[in-house]
Amino acid sequence: MKKLKFGYHMKLSFSGAVNNHRFSLKCIPHDTDMQQIKELSVSVYPDHIISENTDSYGNITLFGYTNEYHNSFGFDVTGIATTGLADSEKSQELHKVGMYRYHTPITRPGDNIRYFYSGLQLSELKSTREKALRIMEELYSSFQYGQGYTCMETTAEQALSGGQGVCQDYAHIMLSLCRMETIPCRYVAGMMMGEGSSHAWVEVWDEEKWIGYDPTNKRLVDDDYIKISNGRDSADCLVNQGIFTGNVTQTQEISVIVEEVLDE
Amino acid sequence: MTTYTDIFSKKERVEDMELYAGAGDVNELLARYGVKFGIYKNNEFKEQLFPFDMIPRVIDGKEFSYLEKGLKQRVMALNLFIKDIYGDKKIVKDGVVPEEFIYAGSGYLSQCEGIKPPKDIYSHISGIDLVQGKNGEWYILEDNLRIPSGASYPMIARQISRRSSPDLFTGKHIEDNRNYASLLRRTMDHVNVGGHTVILTPGRYNAAYFEHSYLAEKTGAHLVSGNELIVENDHLYFIDYSGRKEKVGAVYRRISDEYLDPMNFNKESVIGIPHIFDIYRKGNVALINAPGNGVADDKGIYYFVPKMISYYLGEEPILSNAPTYLPYYEEDMKYVMENFDKLVLKDVAEAGGYGVVFGNKMTSEEKKNFKEMLRNEPRRFIAQEVIDFLDIDIMEKGQLLPRKADLRAFVLMADEPMVWKSGLTRFSRNPDSFIVNSSQGGGFKDTWVLSQ
Numbered sequence: 001m002k003k004l005k006f007g008y009h010m011k012l013s014f015s016g017a018v019n020n021h022r023f024s025l026k027c028i029p030h031d032t033d034m035q036q037i038k039e040l041s042v043s044v045y046p047d048h049i050i051s052e053n054t055d056s057y058g059n060i061t062l063f064g065y066t067n068e069y070h071n072s073f074g075f076d077v078t079g080i081a082t083t084g085l086a087d088s089e090k091s092q093e094l095h096k097v098g099m100y101r102y103h104t105p106i107t108r109p110g111d112n113i114r115y116f117y118s119g120l121q122l123s124e125l126k127s128t129r130e131k132a133l134r135i136m137e138e139l140y141s142s143f144q145y146g147q148g149y150t151c152m153e154t155t156a157e158q159a160l161s162g163g164q165g166v167c168q169d170y171a172h173i174m175l176s177l178c179r180m181e182t183i184p185c186r187y188v189a190g191m192m193m194g195e196g197s198s199h200a201w202v203e204v205w206d207e208e209k210w211i212g213y214d215p216t217n218k219r220l221v222d223d224d225y226i227k228i229s230n231g232r233d234s235a236d237c238l239v240n241q242g243i244f245t246g247n248v249t250q251t252q253e254i255s256v257i258v259e260e261v262l263d264e
Numbered sequence: 265m266t267t268y269t270d271i272f273s274k275k276e277r278v279e280d281m282e283l284y285a286g287a288g289d290v291n292e293l294l295a296r297y298g299v300k301f302g303i304y305k306n307n308e309f310k311e312q313l314f315p316f317d318m319i320p321r322v323i324d325g326k327e328f329s330y331l332e333k334g335l336k337q338r339v340m341a342l343n344l345f346i347k348d349i350y351g352d353k354k355i356v357k358d359g360v361v362p363e364e365f366i367y368a369g370s371g372y373l374s375q376c377e378g379i380k381p382p383k384d385i386y387s388h389i390s391g392i393d394l395v396q397g398k399n400g401e402w403y404i405l406e407d408n409l410r411i412p413s414g415a416s417y418p419m420i421a422r423q424i425s426r427r428s429s430p431d432l433f434t435g436k437h438i439e440d441n442r443n444y445a446s447l448l449r450r451t452m453d454h455v456n457v458g459g460h461t462v463i464l465t466p467g468r469y470n471a472a473y474f475e476h477s478y479l480a481e482k483t484g485a486h487l488v489s490g491n492e493l494i495v496e497n498d499h500l501y502f503i504d505y506s507g508r509k510e511k512v513g514a515v516y517r518r519i520s521d522e523y524l525d526p527m528n529f530n531k532e533s534v535i536g537i538p539h540i541f542d543i544y545r546k547g548n549v550a551l552i553n554a555p556g557n558g559v560a561d562d563k564g565i566y567y568f569v570p571k572m573i574s575y576y577l578g579e580e581p582i583l584s585n586a587p588t589y590l591p592y593y594e595e596d597m598k599y600v601m602e603n604f605d606k607l608v609l610k611d612v613a614e615a616g617g618y619g620v621v622f623g624n625k626m627t628s629e630e631k632k633n634f635k636e637m638l639r640n641e642p643r644r645f646i647a648q649e650v651i652d653f654l655d656i657d658i659m660e661k662g663q664l665l666p667r668k669a670d671l672r673a674f675v676l677m678a679d680e681p682m683v684w685k686s687g688l689t690r691f692s693r694n695p696d697s698f699i700v701n702s703s704q705g706g707g708f709k710d711t712w713v714l715s716q
Contacts, residue, residue, distance in 0.1 A: 056377035102367040
């Protein structure tokens, strides 16, 4: 069990002024069996009208809009998470998690994933745990971490054929392989101990529990991780989604800091 | 079995009909009123007239009350099914519908999980397509639970025919079909959560634009496009001509799920309303019909509807499906392979009469390829016995000609299910064709339900 202080900052900068900006944000971690969130503070700028909701996947969603002209848009989320309260999340029964068992356009396998899948020889393994571990280990050793090779929209198949990618790509490929084995599994967006960007991993359904696997780091999810959202793939967990009026280019900066708070 | 010959005298049939239909009066008036539907062909939008045939389909009161019972039962079960799928999923747990028919199809929308629409109604307006066999038996061909269109055509055709040919109606005991507007109004009001009722149209380049404007006029609802509606502080508002915002409590949207809300569905949509789905999720507006209904009107799911009726209502289905086989099941696959020539095969992902092939119309090469495709993708197709349709007469150039026709019945759900005592009868103008869809050049008739 750990106490983690976190800060998640996102800033969109536009090359000119925009208005009529509508946005949906999934940037707030919530209490689960594994983590408890305290001292939460959320600020979104510029001035706006905002509402809160919970989506189909259980994520907190902020949605709203701003009418004033602005050159940047962003949010700061800070708080304290107590992590490692359990080693998994309880799940609903199998018939209720069916949507996580089927491919989405992003996880749908092509020839490369099918070839990789056949090399895994998962049929010789019995338990979901053994299968998930083998997928994670083999993926970790065959896929290289590298930024700039993939983008937000890259599919699992495209990422694997390119050979390099980021945490989102590792997660999508692992989801694709688990679903080929008809194992329900979901994409998780969150934060990890340290300083840098946001992180993504996978939860695999195993006997009414969701077990977290982090294929980017080849390790099981523990008290170093804070979950923000989950869904069928990254499209269900977009931290920021928006539409606005204005013919501009935009750049997004994300900075995440998670550090342990040691009790005196 | 009643037909028009039972209620029209020989003179009416031969001379008067010819006079009215042959002169093209009604069709001319319909054209003037703008009763058209548009189709996209080679990326071009073209409006076509929907040819109207004067000879009505006649259904006697007793027969219709049988249909009515069966249709209500079917729509009740379909509603319960949609509620179950986006909620408890008991029918999956109990193994009545295999999971993959839900999640692997395109109709299921995970965004709708856990949403409870106002009054638990999902399919407010259902268009159920039926055909009558030569034996007089009615069969359900298809359920349309997304945005079924077509009610306006028999409504206006009746209105115009009454005006141009009043004699034809004299002494006939026909149920008035002009009450569709009040049934629809009652349906919309029943789920309205407080505020105006609007009909949302994608605009005049939509195939059914005539219908949107006609129904708005007849129900007294505002006809609006996406840019006249705005979500603010958890509610939906209509912006009137003076810029004032008026709260909206129910939206009869004639925009498909995909384009309804760019923040929740297709991001490219410019005709939708950002965040409307978020406030619908919160129960602050009624969407008619509910998003996600496609999970229940998929051609693959059709096979399971009789099973749903028994499962949810504990009743025997009153109306039958056309005999259908699901190659997904091994024994059905075997039957389909062995009886290929007498079956019609339908691609579950296609609509509007596309993706329909007849076994006996294929060359042996095509058959071989199709069978291979079927083995590789058994879930993609259903196979049905070809029903020996009861032909109905149409009038063409003063001649009576038999043609294939179907009937779209409209079932509206308010505090109780209501079946409109009329319907859209569509016929194929091509004597060899079984496909009656308007997008494939068919025509339509009025449907007269007799009050006795």
